[in-house]
Every structure is written in C-alpha cells, then in structure tokens.
Amino acid sequence: MLSIFKSIPSHMDYKGQKLAEQIFQGIILISAVIGFVYGLIIEQFGWTVYIVLAGFVLSCVLTLPPWPMYRQNPLSWQPIIPETSAEPSQKPQEALKKKKHK
Amino acid sequence: MNTVLSRANSLFAFSLSVMAALTFGCFVTTAFKDRRVPVDIHVSKVMLKNVDDFTGPRERSDLGFLTFDLSQRPPVGQLLVVPIFDWNVKQLFLYLSAEYATRSNALNQVVLWDKIVLRGENTKLSLRDVKSKYFFFDDGNGLRANKNITLTLSWNVVPNAGILPLVAGSGHVSLPFPESYETTKSY
Numbered sequence: 001m002l003s004i005f006k007s008i009p010s011h012m013d014y015k016g017q018k019l020a021e022q023i024f025q026g027i028i029l030i031s032a033v034i035g036f037v038y039g040l041i042i043e044q045f046g047w048t049v050y051i052v053l054a055g056f057v058l059s060c061v062l063t064l065p066p067w068p069m070y071r072q073n074p075l076s077w078q079p080i081i082p083e084t085s086a087e088p089s090q091k092p093q094e095a096l097k098k099k100k101h102k
Numbered sequence: 103m104n105t106v107l108s109r110a111n112s113l114f115a116f117s118l119s120v121m122a123a124l125t126f127g128c129f130v131t132t133a134f135k136d137r138r139v140p141v142d143i144h145v146s147k148v149m150l151k152n153v154d155d156f157t158g159p160r161e162r163s164d165l166g167f168l169t170f171d172l173s174q175r176p177p178v179g180q181l182l183v184v185p186i187f188d189w190n191v192k193q194l195f196l197y198l199s200a201e202y203a204t205r206s207n208a209l210n211q212v213v214l215w216d217k218i219v220l221r222g223e224n225t226k227l228s229l230r231d232v233k234s235k236y237f238f239f240d241d242g243n244g245l246r247a248n249k250n251i252t253l254t255l256s257w258n259v260v261p262n263a264g265i266l267p268l269v270a271g272s273g274h275v276s277l278p279f280p281e282s283y284e285t286t287k288s289y
Contacts, residue, residue, distance in 0.1 A: 010106045017104070024113050032120045036127060043189040045128055045262050052124065056117045063113065064106055 009066065016070025024059035031055025129264035132190040141255050141273035143198070145170045146231065149286045150246060150279060155239055164245035166238035166279065168214060170198070172229040172255060187221055194219040195258040198234075202251040204244025212238055214253075248279045 012020060035051030147169040155163035187194075197216035203209060214234040219227070238245075245251075254274040259267050280287040 011104060017109075020109065021112070025116060028113075028117055028120055032124055036124055039128075039189060040131065043187075045189050048124060048128070049121070052117065052121055056113070059113060060110070064109055 012066050012070035013072075013074050015073040016066075020063040020070055024063045027059040027062070028052070028055050031058075125263045128190055128262065132188055132261070133264055135188070137259055137267055137269050139174065142173045143170060143253050143255055143273055143275045144173070145253065145275065145277055145289050147286055147288050148277070148279060150283050152243070152246075152283045157239075162243075164240040164243050166234075166240075166245050168200075168234045168238065168253075170232055170234075170253070172198075172227075172232065190261045190263060192221055192260045192262050195260065196255065197257070198253060198255050200238065200251055200253050202244070202248055204240065204242065204248070206242055206244065210240070210244070212236075214238055245279050246283065247281045250276050251279055252276045 031054060032052050035048040035055075038051060039045050039048030145168055147167075149167045151165045151167070152162050153165050154161065155165075195216065195218055197213050199211055199213045201209065201211050214236055215232060216235065217227075252274055253276075257269050259269065277289065
C-alpha cells in the first residue's frame, strides 16, 4: 500500500519550497493573532484554539499538495549523455580509490 | 522540505510552538489579577454532640453541626455572585474551614463544606441555610464551651494555564460554641 503513496509525485522546486514555508508560517501567525484577540474579547480560550486549528487546516491544504505555483522555477538539469564508453569512466574512479587507500 | 511528510512535520511543529506561545500569553494576561471577593458568612445554628468516634483513639469526641449562609459583602440580594470567571479560569473550588484552639492542640483546622463551581454553570449561587457537609469531629472534647471558633471561606482558582492561586480568607466570622451537648444554639 505504501508504494501507491510513494508513486504520487510530491516534489516542489526550491523557490516553491521557500514560498510554501512562508505561506504556512504567515497563515498560522495571522490566525494566531486573530484567535488571541478574539478569545480575549469573548473571554473563552477555546475559540483561540479553534481559530488556530482552522489556520492549521487551511495551511495544510495550501502547502502540502504540490500545487503548480510551487513548480514555477524548475531546475534545468543537463541533458542526459548516453553512456557509449563504459570503461574510460570507470578507470579514473579506480585510480582514485587506490589513492585514498594509501 | 522536499516530501509531503517533511512539510507536514515542519507545519505541525510550527503550529504547536505558536499554540504554546498563545497559551503563555493567556497566562500572562491574567497572572496578576486580584481574585479576592469579600464574602459574608452568617451562621444560623450550631448543635453539639458527644459521640463515639470510631476513627480516633478516644472513646467519645465532640461532633458539631453547623447551618450557615454565604452571601456577598455589599449585599446583593443574598446571592453569591462569582464575577471572577475570565478566559483563564476553568473552575472554582470553594471550601469553608473552621479554625480553633483547644487545650491539647494549639491549632485545629477542619474543612466543613466545599463546592465545585464549573465554568458555564450558573454563577449566581444561592447559599442560604447550608448544612455542613463533612463531620466536624474534634480530637477529644475541645468544642464544648469553646469561646472562639473562626470560620473562613477560601477558594482555589483552577486556571487553563498557569499557577493555581489559593485565595484565603475572603471573609471570616468567629463564634463561640454552646456550653453543653445536645442543645441547639441559634445566632
């Protein structure tokens, strides 16, 4: 069952991750301030908790799934070079390994 | 911040830290409040008996029965209004205790009655002709003809977050007990 969850792509690029983090921190802080003031006014701390919980759920919905706005700056990977000659690429690695052992 | 789980983890941890800061803020806003309310205690009837006390070492001990009223000091229609419920108070625990001195002990304190007032319940309590809830046993025969027995109403404020203040002695009254047994003394 876990393989189904792992196969859903959930990556964001780096600017997207920064944006997601700023979004959820902002939402939770704003809902905390609103909740604190509202609870202070109506004299019930339970409402403060409910408002912060609502902010938590909202930021879950906004930042957990990989929305397209978090994928605006994808990294430009190099094009794949097909492996035509395998040996020349292995030999320098072996030479490096021998140097490290000494 | 690459997978859903790590994002969820940091989101949840941030929410909990913010919640802890809010709870601390809640505590700070009510930490220095004065929670005393002046209360009038009026005792209407006292009766004294000398009975076998099976919980103690002696043969017979003094047992007192009290009937009293509690009301607010600027008399508000004889009801006990409790205006100290704010957003950090979960419940109140009121108790009435009697303090006196005898020949064998310098100080005795006995709790006679208590009540738990929850938040959201009726905060105007009608406390007239309340009988004592717990046995007022003395360790011996020290209650008879005792000149001075002091009744004090104290309360405990149970908060949502913070210290539990024990507010002692909002009001107290001293009264002498009857001279002989099985006689009711009215005040």
